[in-house]
Amino acid sequence: MLRTVVSAQEAQKIKQLLLESRNVVITTHTGPDGDAIGSSLAMYEYLKRKGKQVTVIVPNYFPDYLHWMNDADKILQYDRRRAMSKSFIQQADLIIALDYNAPYRIDELQLPLSYCKCKRLMIDHHEDPEHYCTVELSRPEMSSTCELLYRLFVAMGEEKQINIHCAEDLYAGMCTDTGRFTYNSNDPEIYEIIAGLMRKGIDKDMIIRNLYNQYSEGRYRLLGHILLNKMEINSELHAAIFSVGREELKQFKYIKGDAEGFVNIPLEIKGIKLSISLREDTEKDRIFVSIRSFDDFPANELAERFFNGGGHFHAAGGTVYCSMDEALETARKALEAYREQLIEVKSEK
Numbered sequence: 001m002l003r004t005v006v007s008a009q010e011a012q013k014i015k016q017l018l019l020e021s022r023n024v025v026i027t028t029h030t031g032p033d034g035d036a037i038g039s040s041l042a043m044y045e046y047l048k049r050k051g052k053q054v055t056v057i058v059p060n061y062f063p064d065y066l067h068w069m070n071d072a073d074k075i076l077q078y079d080r081r082r083a084m085s086k087s088f089i090q091q092a093d094l095i096i097a098l099d100y101n102a103p104y105r106i107d108e109l110q111l112p113l114s115y116c117k118c119k120r121l122m123i124d125h126h127e128d129p130e131h132y133c134t135v136e137l138s139r140p141e142m143s144s145t146c147e148l149l150y151r152l153f154v155a156m157g158e159e160k161q162i163n164i165h166c167a168e169d170l171y172a173g174m175c176t177d178t179g180r181f182t183y184n185s186n187d188p189e190i191y192e193i194i195a196g197l198m199r200k201g202i203d204k205d206m207i208i209r210n211l212y213n214q215y216s217e218g219r220y221r222l223l224g225h226i227l228l229n230k231m232e233i234n235s236e237l238h239a240a241i242f243s244v245g246r247e248e249l250k251q252f253k254y255i256k257g258d259a260e261g262f263v264n265i266p267l268e269i270k271g272i273k274l275s276i277s278l279r280e281d282t283e284k285d286r287i288f289v290s291i292r293s294f295d296d297f298p299a300n301e302l303a304e305r306f307f308n309g310g311g312h313f314h315a316a317g318g319t320v321y322c323s324m325d326e327a328l329e330t331a332r333k334a335l336e337a338y339r340e341q342l343i344e345v346k347s348e349k
């Protein structure tokens with residue numbers, strides 16, 4: 001038995017909302033990751049079984065390593081299919097917001113949704129949600145939206161409705177949001193949930209291969225370049241910074257998603273507890289900042305103070321509009337600002 005994360009009352013309210021709706025649109029955040037697509041398609045599978053008309057609309061491109069999921073080809077990408085997306089939104093009597101906590105997280109998709117008078121349901125695990133939904137299930141302590149969704153299905157008494165595809169989607173989201181269960185994954189119940197998903201018949205090992213062994217050659221050549229030529233290590237402050245510009249990305253035939261997870265790699269070096277990645281956008285003049293940390297270092301606070309961003313305690317990010325040199329300067333300043341916290345090593349790792 002799992003502990004109660006979603007109360008019986010909440011589950012009942014959500015179940016009723018789902019069952020009384022006929023046309024449902026599922027949305028998730030821009031730059032969808034495994035948890036975003038996993039939770040969206042898991043909900044899609046469930047609602048299909050309930051006989052609902054259901055469409056998943058994502059703001060923009062989602063990476064190739066998520067395309068193996070059942071019905072991933074039915075996902076509408078808003079920036080490519082605006083008219084069709086809008087017509088589904090107009091017909092919707094329920095909009096579900098999965099894996100994001102505020103409208104700005106869906107970029108341009110905000111606009112058509114803002115005209116929609118229908119009910120809204122948020123299911124998410126990011127901190128400080130904006131309160132704009134009819135029903136809000138926000139649990140920042142959950143490792144992923146997929147974990148929360150599994151618990152919701154159980155709390156609604158619908159565990160039996162989780163089919164193998166739904167189980168695959170949930171597993172994929174839980175796996176990617178915890179870096180294959182290497183961080184934010186100390187809750188024993190995560191593994192009870194995995195056991196439950198495996199009893200649905202999923203091939204866990206194949207999912208891992210689908211998720212992680214699908215990268216382009218360019219990704220690894222780019223990574224080699226970054227580690228060899230671009231990574232700055234500040235051993236005194238236990239931190240690493242690297243930047244990668246548009247021209248370099250072009251040189252290594254960068255396609256979206258290729259740099260995913262790079263920011264985690266410096267943390268594999270002994271003693272490093274903070275990693276900052278600065279990556280120039282290939283289209284617009286902006287730099288994406290990614291921050292990862294260990295122990296008691298607040299990545300989200302640093303993201304907020306220095307990079308107009310935010311996020312989770314150990315995984316945060318932001319966007320800046322300046323030159324790469326300026327962004328690098330800001331990153332170095334950020335390290336200095338946290339000198340006292342960074343200099344001490346909490347424990348051997």
Ligand SMILES: [Mn+2]
Nearest residue numbers: 035099145177
């Ligand atoms: Mn997530």
